[in-house]
Structures are given as C-alpha cells and as structure tokens.
Amino acid sequence: MAAISSLxxxxxxxxxxLTKTHYAIPLNLPFSCRSKSKxxxxxxxxxxxxxxxxxxxxxxxxxxxxxxxxxxxxxxxxALKLPKIKLTxxxxxxxxVLSEGWASPLKGFMREDEFLQTLHFxxxxxxxxxxxxxxxxxxxxxxxxxxxxxxxxxxxxLVDDENNPIAxxxxxxxxxxxxxxxxxxxxxxxxxxxxxxxxxITHSGNWLIGGDLKVIDPVKYNxxxxxxxxxxxxxxxxxxxxxxxxxxxxxxxxxxxNGHALLMxxxxxxxxxxxxxxxxxLLHPLGGYTKADDVPLHWRMKQHEKVLEDGVxxxxxxxxxxFPSPMHYAGPTEVQWHAKARINAGAxxxxxxxxxxxxxxxxxxxxxxxxxxxxxxxxxxxxLERLNILPFRVAAYDKTKNGMAFFDPSRPQDFIFISGTxxxxxxxxxxNPPDGFMCPGGWKVLVEYYDSLAAAENGRVAEPVPS
Amino acid sequence: MAAISSLxxxxxxxxxxLTKTHYAIPLNLPFSCRSKSKxxxxxxxxxxxxxxxxxxxxxxxxxxxxxxxxxxxxxxxxALKLPKIKLTxxxxxxxxVLSEGWASPLKGFMREDEFLQTLHFxxxxxxxxxxxxxxxxxxxxxxxxxxxxxxxxxxxxLVDDENNPIAxxxxxxxxxxxxxxxxxxxxxxxxxxxxxxxxxITHSGNWLIGGDLKVIDPVKYNxxxxxxxxxxxxxxxxxxxxxxxxxxxxxxxxxxxNGHALLMxxxxxxxxxxxxxxxxxLLHPLGGYTKADDVPLHWRMKQHEKVLEDGVxxxxxxxxxxFPSPMHYAGPTEVQWHAKARINAGAxxxxxxxxxxxxxxxxxxxxxxxxxxxxxxxxxxxxLERLNILPFRVAAYDKTKNGMAFFDPSRPQDFIFISGTxxxxxxxxxxNPPDGFMCPGGWKVLVEYYDSLAAAENGRVAEPVPS
Numbered sequence: 001m002a003a004i005s006s007l008x009x010x011x012x013x014x015x016x017x018l019t020k021t022h023y024a025i026p027l028n029l030p031f032s033c034r035s036k037s038k039x040x041x042x043x044x045x046x047x048x049x050x051x052x053x054x055x056x057x058x059x060x061x062x063x064x065x066x067x068x069x070x071x072x073x074x075x076x077x078x079a080l081k082l083p084k085i086k087l088t089x090x091x092x093x094x095x096x097v098l099s100e101g102w103a104s105p106l107k108g109f110m111r112e113d114e115f116l117q118t119l120h121f122x123x124x125x126x127x128x129x130x131x132x133x134x135x136x137x138x139x140x141x142x143x144x145x146x147x148x149x150x151x152x153x154x155x156x157x158l159v160d161d162e163n164n165p166i167a168x169x170x171x172x173x174x175x176x177x178x179x180x181x182x183x184x185x186x187x188x189x190x191x192x193x194x195x196x197x198x199x200x201i202t203h204s205g206n207w208l209i210g211g212d213l214k215v216i217d218p219v220k221y222n223x224x225x226x227x228x229x230x231x232x233x234x235x236x237x238x239x240x241x242x243x244x245x246x247x248x249x250x251x252x253x254x255x256x257x258n259g260h261a262l263l264m265x266x267x268x269x270x271x272x273x274x275x276x277x278x279x280x281x282l283l284h285p286l287g288g289y290t291k292a293d294d295v296p297l298h299w300r301m302k303q304h305e306k307v308l309e310d311g312v313x314x315x316x317x318x319x320x321x322x323f324p325s326p327m328h329y330a331g332p333t334e335v336q337w338h339a340k341a342r343i344n345a346g347a348x349x350x351x352x353x354x355x356x357x358x359x360x361x362x363x364x365x366x367x368x369x370x371x372x373x374x375x376x377x378x379x380x381x382x383x384l385e386r387l388n389i390l391p392f393r394v395a396a397y398d399k400t401k402n403g404m405a406f407f408d409p410s411r412p413q414d415f416i417f418i419s420g421t422x423x424x425x426x427x428x429x430x431x432n433p434p435d436g437f438m439c440p441g442g443w444k445v446l447v448e449y450y451d452s453l454a455a456a457e458n459g460r461v462a463e464p465v466p467s
Numbered sequence: 468m469a470a471i472s473s474l475x476x477x478x479x480x481x482x483x484x485l486t487k488t489h490y491a492i493p494l495n496l497p498f499s500c501r502s503k504s505k506x507x508x509x510x511x512x513x514x515x516x517x518x519x520x521x522x523x524x525x526x527x528x529x530x531x532x533x534x535x536x537x538x539x540x541x542x543x544x545x546a547l548k549l550p551k552i553k554l555t556x557x558x559x560x561x562x563x564v565l566s567e568g569w570a571s572p573l574k575g576f577m578r579e580d581e582f583l584q585t586l587h588f589x590x591x592x593x594x595x596x597x598x599x600x601x602x603x604x605x606x607x608x609x610x611x612x613x614x615x616x617x618x619x620x621x622x623x624x625l626v627d628d629e630n631n632p633i634a635x636x637x638x639x640x641x642x643x644x645x646x647x648x649x650x651x652x653x654x655x656x657x658x659x660x661x662x663x664x665x666x667x668i669t670h671s672g673n674w675l676i677g678g679d680l681k682v683i684d685p686v687k688y689n690x691x692x693x694x695x696x697x698x699x700x701x702x703x704x705x706x707x708x709x710x711x712x713x714x715x716x717x718x719x720x721x722x723x724x725n726g727h728a729l730l731m732x733x734x735x736x737x738x739x740x741x742x743x744x745x746x747x748x749l750l751h752p753l754g755g756y757t758k759a760d761d762v763p764l765h766w767r768m769k770q771h772e773k774v775l776e777d778g779v780x781x782x783x784x785x786x787x788x789x790f791p792s793p794m795h796y797a798g799p800t801e802v803q804w805h806a807k808a809r810i811n812a813g814a815x816x817x818x819x820x821x822x823x824x825x826x827x828x829x830x831x832x833x834x835x836x837x838x839x840x841x842x843x844x845x846x847x848x849x850x851l852e853r854l855n856i857l858p859f860r861v862a863a864y865d866k867t868k869n870g871m872a873f874f875d876p877s878r879p880q881d882f883i884f885i886s887g888t889x890x891x892x893x894x895x896x897x898x899n900p901p902d903g904f905m906c907p908g909g910w911k912v913l914v915e916y917y918d919s920l921a922a923a924e925n926g927r928v929a930e931p932v933p934s
Contacts, residue, residue, distance in 0.1 A: 113847065119655075120602075120799065120844050122587050131849070135587075176837060181655035188586075188648035190657045332587065370643060377587050380580065382598070382849065 053245060054236055055348040055386060058132040059105025062232055062344060065098060065213045067168075075216050079157035079165035083150045085142060085209070087158050087166060090200045093288040094138055095158065095167055096219035096324045100231035102341040105132060108213030109140040112175040115208065119185040122336055123382040133383030135336035136328055137186065140169075141177050143205030150174070156209070165216055172211035177204070187330050188369075193362025195291035196328045219324075225301060229287065230321040232345040238319055239346045244280035246271050248349035248390065249342040251356075253286045253294055253327060254420065255303045255446055257438040259395035259404040261312045266406075267351060267390060268317060281318045282347055286338075288326035291359075297322070299449040306441035331358045331369035332377035339378060343387055352378055353392035403436035428454070520712055521703055522815040522853060525599040526572025529699055529811060532565060532634075532680045542683050546624035546632030550617045552609060552676070554625050554633060557667045560755040561605055562625065562634055563686035563791045567698035569808040572599060575680030576607040579642040582675065586652040589803055590849040600850030602803035603795055604653065607636075608644050610672030617641070623676070632683055639678035644671070654797050655836075660829025662758035663795045686791075692768055696754065697788040699812040705786055706813045711747035713738050715816035715857065716809040718823070720753045720761055720794060721887065722770045722913055724905040726862035726871040728779045733873075734818060734857060735784060748785045749814055753805075755793035758826075764789070766916040773908035798825045798836035799844035806845055810854055819845050820859035870903035895921070 057063075067075045087095065097103060105126065110118065115137055117124045122135040140158075142150075150156055155170040179201055184190050187197070220226050230238065239247050248267055252260070264281050271279035285304065287297050295303075301322070308315050325341065328334045334357035339350045356374040358367055379389050396415040398405035407415055418437060426433050427446040438446075524530075534542045554562065564570060572593065577585065582604055584591045589602040607625075609617075617623055622637040646668055651657050654664070687693050697705065706714050715734055719727070731748050738746035752771060754764050762770075768789070775782050792808065795801045801824035806817045823841040825834055846856050863882040865872035874882055885904060893900050894913040905913075 113843065116799075116840060116844055117847055120589050121847075121849055123849070125847060125849070129852075178655075178837065180658075181836075184651035184655045184657060188645075188651045190651060191647075332583075369648075370645065373583060376580065377583055380584055380588075380592060382588055382590070382592070385596075 053243075054239060054247065054346040055343055057101065057104045057232070057344045058340065058383065059126060059130075061105065062236070063101040063104040063107060064231075064233060065101070065107065065167075065215055066218060067214050067216050072216050075168060075214065076165055079159075079168050079216065082155050082157040082168065083146075083153050084157050084159045084163065084165075085140070085146055085150075085169075086163075087160060088200070090289050090326050091140060091158075092160070092166065092219060093324055093326045094140070095213065095215060097288075097341075098138060098213050099167070099215040099219065100233070100324070102232055102323075102325065102344055103134070103138055104232075104344045106134070106138065108169060109210045110138055110208070111173040111210035112208075114210070115139060115175070119182065121382065122333065131383045133336050133340040133381055135333045135340070135381070136330065137182060139177075139182075139208045139210070141201075141204035142174070142207050142209050144207070146205060147174060147207050150209075155211075166219070167213055167215040169209065169211040169213055172209055174207050174209050177206050177208045179204075179206075186328065186333055188333070189361070191361065191363045194329065195359075196289070196326065196330075199289060200326070223298070225287070225297065225322060228301065228320065228322045229324060230319075232341075235282065235319065235321060236346040239280055239282075242280055242317075242319075243278055244346075246276040246279040246349060247282055247345075247347040248279060248351060249282040249284055249339075249345070249347035250351050251284055251286065251323065251338045251342070253290055253300070255295060255300060255423075255438070255442060256283075256307045256312075257404065257418075257423075257442070258312060258436060259397075261307065262395050262404050262406070263351070263393060264313060264318075266393070267349075271349070279317070279349075281313070282342065282345065283313065283318055283320045284323045284342065284345075285320075286327055287322035287324050290327045291329065294327075295446075295449060299445060303442045303445040306445055307439055310439035310441045312439045312442075327357070329357060329359045329368075331355065332373045335374045335378050336381045336384065339381075339384055339387055339389075343384075348386070349388045349390055350378075351390045351392060354394075397434055397437055401436075402434070424450070520710075521706060521714065521813040522810055524568065524571045524699070524811045525807065525850065526593060526597075528572065529703070530568040530571040530574060531698075531700060532568070532574065532682055533685060534635075534681050534683050539683055542635060542681065543632055546626075546635055546683065549622050549624040549635065550613075550620050551624050551626045551630065551632075552607070552613055552617075552636075553630075554627060555667070557756050557793050558607060558625075559627070559633065559686060560791060560793045561607070562680065562682060564755075564808075565605060565680050566634070566682040566686065567700070567791070569699055569790075569792065569811055570601070570605055571699075571811045573601070573605065575636060576677045577605055577675070578640040578677035579675075581677070582606060582642070586649065588849065589800065598850045600803050600807040600848055602800045602807070602848070603797065604649060606644075606675045606677070608668075608671035609641070609674050609676050611674070613672060614641060614674050617676075622678075633686070634680055634682040636676065636678040636680055639676055641674050641676050644673050644675045646671075646673075653795065653800055655800070656828070658828065658830045661796065662826075663756070663793065663797075666756060667793070690765070692754070692764065692789060695768060695787065695789045696791060697786075699808075702749065702786065702788060703813040706747055706749075709747055709784075709786075710745050711813075713743040713746040713816060714749055714812075714814040715746060715818060716749040716751055716806075716812070716814035717818050718751055718753065718790065718805045718809070720757055720767070722762060722767060722890075722905070722909060723750075723774045723779075724871065724885075724890070724909070725779060725903060726864075728774065729862050729871050729873070730818070730860060731780060731785075733860070734816075738816070746784070746816075748780070749809065749812065750780065750785055750787045751790045751809065751812075752787075753794055754789035754791050757794045758796065761794075762913075762916060766912060770909045770912040773912055774906055777906035777908045779906045779909075794824070796824060796826045796835075798822065799840045802841045802845050803848045803851065806848075806851055806854055806856075810851075815853070816855045816857055817845075818857045818859060821861075864901055864904055868903075869901070891917070 114124055118134050118137050123131050124134045125131050155168055157165045158167040158169060159165050183197055187194055250264060268279050285300055304320055307313055342350055352375050355369060355371040358369045361368045375391050394407045395404050396407045396417050398414055400414045428450040430447055581591055585601050585604050590598050591601045592598050622635055624632045625634040625636060626632050650664055654661055717731060735746050752767055771787055774780055809817055819842050822836060822838040825836045828835045842858050861874045862871050863874045863884050865881055867881050895917040897914055
C-alpha cells in the first residue's frame with residue numbers, strides 16, 4: 001500500500017498526531033543553488049533565485065550531471081567511439097534521476113563501496129565524515145558479453161534502443177552483481193513475485209558497472225507530461241519564486257481523494273500555526289516504473305489536474321510535479337529514498353503514511369511489511385535528521401458530515417473506511433462513492449480509466465488518455 | 468571461512484598491506500572504568516586500574532547488568548513471582564554477552580526500535596545523537612503461549628532448564644518476530660541450511676521480547692574454561708595492568724597455526740614501529756554456539772594453550788580469553804559485531820581476514836559472501852570509525868624457508884597453500900603437515916580430536932578432552 005492508501009486501514013488503533021519527530025538543524029554550510037537552470041522550457045527555471053531559505057541538498061551541493069550545451073556534439077561523437085551499453089526503460093529512468101541530482105551527492109551509478117554501504121547501512125559516508133541517506137541501490141547491470149565488450153576501456157557510452165548515445169559513464173568500476181544478496185537486503189525477502197525484481201533484476205546481468213555519469217541531452221519522454229517533470233533545481237527555483245518558507249512533500253502513486261486533500265490542507269494549517277508564513281505543498285506523484293495494477297501515470301496526472309481545477313487543493317500553495325524514480329515496493333527501505341530525494345528538491349517536511357511503499361507479500365496472505373515500520377525506520381534513518389517527518393493522520397468518510405474527516409476513535413460508528421479495493425470496485429462498476437469522497441471531476445477520470453481497461457479486456461484497443 | 472582461514476586461499480591476487488584504514492580519533496569524553504570488578508575470582512579484577520589509556524567503550528560507559536551481590540537473594544525471590552521465560556542454550560549465551568557489556572550500550576534484549584535500526588542501519592543512534600555500531604540482532608523470541616502467560620506483566624523472569632531464575636527482564640516490549648525479514652536482512656539470503664537460523668530462529672517463537680536486563684548471578688558454564696572467560700571490564704583491567712598502550716584483537720574459531728602466529732607477531736612489530744611502546748594481543752576465540760563441523764571450544768583452547776606453551780606466541784604480550792558470543796556465520800554483517808564487541812573490551816586495533824564469519828552457500832557451489840566484502844564493509848561501518856582495521860596479510864608455507872611466511876607474488880612457485888580442508892584431512896589421517904606449519908604440541912591436539920571423532924563414529928564414546 002502506498003502512503004495515501006492508509007484509508008484502507010480497517011481497524012485503526014490510534015491516531016497519529018502531527019508532531020515533529022525531527023527538527024531542522026541550523027545549517028552552517030553555504031547554500032548551493034543555481035542562478036540559471038541548465039534545462040530549458042520548464043517553469044520557474046529562468047527566475048532569478050534567492051538563496052538561503054530552502055533546506056540544503058544532501059552533500060551541500062545539488063549535483064547535476066549534464067554535459068554543457070556547447071560540448072554536447074563533441075561528447076556525442078566521443079560516445080560513438082566507446083563500448084556501448086544499451087539501457088532498459090528502467091535504466092533510463094535512473095539515468096534521469098541521477099542526472100538531475102535527486103540522489104545528490106551521487107555522481108553516477110554506484111561503485112561497489114557505495115553499493116555496499118547502501119545495502120548494509122542505508123547511508124553513505126562522505127569524505128568529510130558526514131553521512132547522507134541512501135537506501136536503494138542505484139546500479140546498472142551488465143552481462144558477461146557486455147563486460148567482455150568493455151574490455152579495458154575506462155569509459156562506456158550508455159545508449160537507447162536505437163543506439164543513440166544518451167550518456168557517458170567514465171572512470172568505471174565493474175563488480176559482481178550478487179542478486180540474491182541485493183534482493184534480500186533491499187526487500188527483506190527473496191520470495192519470487194516482487195514486481196521490481198521480476199522486471200529489473202532477475203533477468204539482468206551478473207555484473208554491475210559504476211562510474212561518473214554525464215548525460216548528453218536531458219532525458220525527455222515526449223508523452224505530453226515532460227512539462228510536469230521539474231528537476232530538483234527547477235523545483236527549488238519555483239519554491240523560491242513563491243517565497244516558500246516551508247515545503248511539505250507528499251509522495252503518491254494513487255488517485256487523490258478528499259481524505260488526502262484534508263490531510264494536506266490540515267498540514268498547511270498546522271505549519272502556519274507553527275509560525276511558518278508560506279508553507280507550500282509539493283504534490284509529487286511517482287512517474288517511473290510502477291506495477292501493472294497501479295493506475296498509470298497519465299490517468300493519475302489527469303485526475304490530479306481535476307482535483308486542482310475543482311478547487312480541492314489550492315493551486316496558489318501547491319506545486320504538482322512528477323518524481324521520475326521507478327518504484328521498488330521495498331517498504332521501510334524505499335520510503336527513505338522517497339524522503340531523501342525530496343530533501344534534494346527543497347522539501348523540509350515529509351508526510352509519511354501507513355505502510356509506505358508497501359505491498360502484499362507475494363506468496364503469503366499478509367502485508368510484506370509491518371504497517372508501522374516505514375514510519376519508524378524513516379524517523380530513525382541516518383542522514384535524514386534534518387527532515388521533519390509528519391506521520392499521516394487517518395482519515396475516513398464521516399457519515400455525520402457527508403465528507404472525509406480525521407477518524408475520531410470516540411465515535412467509530414460514524415466512519416466508513418473506503419479501501420483502495422472498494423474504490424476500484426466502485427469505479428469499475430461505474431458506481432458513485434458517497435458524496436464528498438472525491439471531487440466529481442477526479443472520480444470521472446477514474447471511471448473513464450476503468451472503462452478503457454474493460455474495453456481493452458473485451459478486445460478493443462484502449463483509448464489514449466485525452467490530453 | 469573464519470578470519471584465520473585465509474590460508475585456504477588458492478589464488479591470491481594481491482597482498483594486503485598492514486595499513487591503517489581508520490585512525491583513532493582523539494576522545495573528549497571522560498573515560499569510564501571500574502575501580503573494582505563486580506565479578507569475583509577472575510584474574511586482574513582486583514588490580515587498581517588507571518584510566519585513560521584504553522579506547523573508550525561504545526556509548527562512553529561500559530554497561531554491566533548484574534544485580535548487586537547484596538540484592539541477589541531478594542531479586543531471586545522477586546523472580547519467582549514473575550511470569551517465566553525458559554532460555555535456550557543460545558539465549559543464555561546472549562544473556563552472558565549482554566550482562567558483561569560486550570554489546571554496550573545495550574541494556575538488555577533489543578526493543579523494536581533497536582531491532583529495526585540493527586536490521587536497516589547496522590547501527591543505533593543514541594539520545595545524544597551519536598551512533599554506535601550494532602549489526603547483529605540480540606533478541607529473545609517467545610511463542611504465543613509464553614506471550615499469553617506474560618499477559619499484562621511489565622517484567623518477566625528468565626529461567627534455565629530447571630526453572631532456576633537467571634535474570635529479570637523489566638519494562639518489557641513485545642513485538643512481532645518477522646523471521647523471514649530478520650534472516651534476509653542479516654544474512655543476505657533466506658536459503659535453508661544457515662546454521663544459526665536452523666538452530667535458533669526457524670523453530671523459535673513468533674514474538675520478540677525486549678527490555679532491561681538484570682542478571683542475578685554471573686553466567687558460569689562449569690566446564691573448566693570459566694577462568695578463560697574474562698569480561699570486557701576484566702580484560703580492560705588486565706590490559707591496564709600490563710601497561711598496554713595498544714590492544715590488537717584477533718577473533719578466531721579455528722586452531723592456530725604458524726601463519727597466524729607470524730601475522731600476530733608481525734602486527735606487534737609494526738605497531739612498535741608506529742611508536743606504540745607495548746602493544747598487547749588479545750587472542751580471542753569465540754566460545755558460544757558454533758556449527759557442528761567446527762572444532763569444539765575445548766579442543767581449540769587446548770590447542771591454543773600448546774601454542775603458547777611451545778613459545779609460538781609470547782605469553783608476556785598475549786592475553787588468551789574466550790569471547791562468549793554465539794556465531795551467526797553472517798559474514799560482513801557479523802564481522803562488525805565481532806569488531807565492535809572488542810572495542811568494549813579495550814581493543815583499538817582489529818585484524819580482519821579474508822571472508823570473515825563467512826561460509827559456503829548452503830545451496831549453491833560458492834562462498835556465501837564475496838571474500839573481500841567483510842573487510843570493505845568493516846572499514847566503512849558506522850560507529851567503528853575509532854577502530855583501526857588491520858587487513859589480514861596472506862601467509863602460506865614457504866618451501867625455501869620450511870616455514871610459514873607472507874606470500875610473495877614474485878615467486879609463487881615457492882609457496883604451498885594449506886587449506887582448512889587439507890589440514891583436517893592430514894589430521895584425520897594421522898599424517899603430519901610440513902615441518903613449521905604448526906607447532907608439534909598444537910598439531911598433536913588436533914590429531915587427538917579427530918581420533919576421538921573417528922572413535923565416536925565407530926560406536927565408541929568420544930574421550931573427554933584431557934583437562
């Protein structure tokens with residue numbers, strides 16, 4: 001279950017109060033920020049930014065791994081002479097993630113030292129002795145034939161399906177890819193059926209290749225959604241342009257209903273009460289690989305747009321953007337990555353739900369992770385001490401108010417918990433949820449999505465998402 | 468393979484130089500040391516000790532979890548009124564470990580916060596924000612019926628096989644024992660056949676109970692070896708009595724041959740060259756649970772005694788003592804525990820070998836861990852920055868010298884690598900190894916051990932170890 005699916009909790013035992021478990025530490029290091037985005041065509045990137053208000057990126061400096069525009073042709077020619085590694089779709093998503101600095105201070109795919117620290121410590125020690133969080137391996141697998149092809153070369157070209165050079169990986173290190181150990185230490189299980197493992201690890205090569213990454217052209221998907229894919233630097237520009245003095249991030253990979261909206265609105269109210277003048281919400285749907293039964297990104301973005309159009313969330317204090325990372329479904333391990341990446345984008349508050357990045361056990365009839373472990377592990381994670389963790393409050397449908405409200409354990413009979421399964425069943429059957437569960441425009445998108453699925457199952461080609 | 472089995476390396480590719488990968492950091496905190504041991508009857512404990520020379524224990528203060536002698540009867544009576552948890556042999560070994568402060572600053576079996584940090588971060592953050600290493604869960608499993616028996620009690624008595632109270636666990640917390648996740652994150656595999664898992668986890672209860680431990684009587688085994696079981700406090704006393712200004716620890720669970728002796732002697736020589744005046748070796752065989760095909764503790768101790776008697780190691784600068792921990796065979800995860808526990812005993816140098824705490828994969832024809840990972844992970848481990856890691860140099864039988872020598876890659880033809888398997892085969896067949904491989908007294912003990920095994924296999928009862 002994702003962060004936002006806490007509404008599927010059937011028997012809530014206690015309400016999580018919105019208390020700070022971490023407090024921001026005063027920073028002594030100078031702020032690192034760009035005066036001009038290296039990318040073009042995205043909002044906010046040309047605004048002159050002021051430094052000092054946002055949380056500092058991990059490692060003190062936001063990493064960006066793009067070849068200078070003037071050097072691109074030269075590097076493209078260089079790349080053509082190098083041994084070539086063909087990228088999978090998920091590899092390309094990681095190139096995107098690394099290139100924009102979501103994983104700052106990582107400068108490329110992990111070498112073995114970084115990989116081992118990630119697996120064993122969920123954190124990496126920098127040269128100055130400080131520690132940054134890093135819980136999910138960001139690695140590139142190659143097979144024996146690719147390894148042989150590389151031979152003694154110290155650099156390789158990373159290419160797309162059509163052999164177009166995307167990036168150069170230099171000062172490379174090749175080391176063994178012990179898949180069993182990687183899976184066991186990342187997921188806490190080796191049971192067959194983990195979506196990311198099936199998709200990206202099981203059939204991948206027996207070697208990993210790390211090195212310094214330089215991306216020749218910023219990664220684009222040309223799917224109509226690139227305008228929503230703001231880099232950490234662009235988000236920082238945007239938050240600064242809006243004079244945000246607090247940024248609270250909400251990671252999601254599901255449609256937004258009014259329970260989420262209530263939570264986000266309430267969080268802003270509380271931050272104002274704490275003395276912040278202009279808290280801004282980063283509504284940050286995950287845009288990389290997701291498992292087959294999740295609602296696809298296009299439909300989710302359309303639904304999120306409706307939620308803003310319908311006024312459920314205030315566009316003035318909300319930034320909707322796409323987080324380009326693939327999804328691991330690795331629970332307490334992955335939630336740290338989700339939080340850490342948002343620090344790099346300028347968020348100093350992170351909302352964490354019940355069983356974040358969790359799912360059902362692939363073999364057994366139970367959730368893979370304890371529902372409270374994500375929140376607990378996140379609150380204790382090395383390198384995240386600067387981030388304020390905001391535990392998710394449980395919302396449910398309050399029959400006395402005909403709307404979503406925070407669950408009140410003193411009158412449980414007044415509340416209905418509408419699980420993700422229940423929501424999907426209603427949408428599939430073209431039935432309506434109780435009034436006030438989701439804004440009508442958003443609900444209509446969901447119904448359309450399930451209609452298109454049903455049509456596809458009946459042998460018709462699914463309609464593309466209306467743009 | 469244990470640290471000392473690096474001699475079984477068939478194709479060494481490079482020599483590990485004895486360089487410091489960590490340097491001791493100057494300490495500002497006051498030293499914690501006892502002026503008098505709470506235990507009696509052990510060597511060194513009554514010596515007036517001077518503070519300030521030895522490395523500080525983790526957390527700043529060596530934890531000892533014994534009931535004051537004057538309170539013992541009272542506590543024994545209290546214990547009789549509490550719900551009882553029967554300890555297994557391995558549970559008792561952990562009680563021993565905890566009670567003497569090997570796991571300082573742990574004050575008892577882990578509560579869930581400590582357990583989660585151990586699994587995810589191999590370290591625990593203390594209240595003051597500092598971090599100590601803790602890589603192996605030290606937990607106590609109970610089953611449903613024991614949990615029901617405890618009911619709402621906030622304390623339990625830990626009892627032996629005959630219901631004698633050993634200790635009291637108070638302010639308890641009971642939480643789920645997700646065995647699969649614990650195993651995957653500790654061993655990096657869930658393959659069946661891991662010795663500690665088979666022995667201590669698979670059939671254990673589905674709950675873990677944490678709390679503050681108080682041991683009523685110090686744990687004794689009455690096996691003739693208790694005199695070798697010095698606590699961290701007693702070892703600190705002993706090192707201080709000997710005016711040690713450096714303590715280098717050697718963890719082992721195998722017989723000592725002349726290659727080990729060479730390494731230890733050479734380490735002392737190098738420490739003297741570095742300016743230390745009196746480096747003392749802690750020769751520290753592991754005394755808790757080991758797998759069936761390891762040489763039993765009694766035989767190993769007898770062999771170690773012969774090695775000192777035969778003058779292979781200098782008794783003046785060597786302390787032989789038993790480390791009471793059970794063995795996990797968890798490679799890079801466990802070697803951190805082995806190193807961390809020795810800090811608490813006063814060691815500031817730790818010798819690490821090839822594939823420490825490793826073993827063969829239980830299902831596949833390969834070692835479970837990469838032979839270099841233990842050393843790499845140890846050198847990067849959080850909370851061990853103060854410890855000087857000394858990588859193991861590869862020794863082999865030098866035919867030109869008729870003795871063990873550090874392997875010289877410029878003349879590989881002169882060296883014979885005598886693996887553990889080869890050594891055992893020779894001893895089993897009552898054959899002699901090349902002269903100079905092991906001192907004759909030590910070798911004789913090994914031959915006797917395998918004779919006793921063969922006799923037992925032929926239906927005769929194995930002879931007890933001569934005392």
